[in-house]
Amino acid sequence: MELQERLNDVRSRIAAGERQAARPAGSVQLVAVSKTFEAEAIRPAIDAGQRVFGENRVQESQGKWPMLKAEQPNIVLHLIGPLQSNKAADAVALFDVIETVDREKIARTLAEEMRRQGRRPLLYVQVNTGLEPQKAGITPDDTPAFVTLCREELGLSVEGLMCIPPAEENPGPHFALLAKLALTCGVEKLSMGMSGDYETAIAFGATSVRVGSAIFGAR
Ligand SMILES: *Cc1c(COP(=O)(O)O)cnc(C)c1O
Numbered sequence: 001m002e003l004q005e006r007l008n009d010v011r012s013r014i015a016a017g018e019r020q021a022a023r024p025a026g027s028v029q030l031v032a033v034s035k036t037f038e039a040e041a042i043r044p045a046i047d048a049g050q051r052v053f054g055e056n057r058v059q060e061s062q063g064k065w066p067m068l069k070a071e072q073p074n075i076v077l078h079l080i081g082p083l084q085s086n087k088a089a090d091a092v093a094l095f096d097v098i099e100t101v102d103r104e105k106i107a108r109t110l111a112e113e114m115r116r117q118g119r120r121p122l123l124y125v126q127v128n129t130g131l132e133p134q135k136a137g138i139t140p141d142d143t144p145a146f147v148t149l150c151r152e153e154l155g156l157s158v159e160g161l162m163c164i165p166p167a168e169e170n171p172g173p174h175f176a177l178l179a180k181l182a183l184t185c186g187v188e189k190l191s192m193g194m195s196g197d198y199e200t201a202i203a204f205g206a207t208s209v210r211v212g213s214a215i216f217g218a219r
Pocket of ligand 1: 033035080081164194195196211213214
């Protein structure tokens, strides 16, 4: 299958998921995850009308997205991978949405960089719903206080929550937990669901799904 066909297939599955969940058409945004793919492999998706992309590494993104954004100014770029403090300035300069705010230190550094650069990417807090020691993210219990700290102490506007459920578990309960936390925190956006489980995530209220291999092929 060509990229365009795979992209259309994902789009129609998202639309079907919206209908099935009695959610408005267009309420779920597709974030096309282009990590590991070069600019030449990404351009066909842009040509097919895709505008929202996700990357997990700052440095890799710097090698391709400034050029692609210059070609197509309406690109919206999401950072979906872990962010180190020493990459915060570059991340604020390049990304439009940073989904992986996961500790106080990085929140403080981002607040400082945003002031310095006068650029304000939207921020999501990553939640470690499975309490996995190797995975980034705030614990569910600590999430409401962390969101409050970001908002009230650091003056950051937190737009959403993001999670990556444990690979070997049924993702449904993790999506449900993230949706519940978003209500508690008064946060509107829910980034959840990947190639294997985005239809489930839509049923649980995802406002964006991060789909890579189903569009670009195996990595
Ligand atoms: C790679 C990645 C995805 C996309 O995964 P696929 O299974 O290829 O759709 C989504 N979210 C995050 C955080 C990722 O790192």
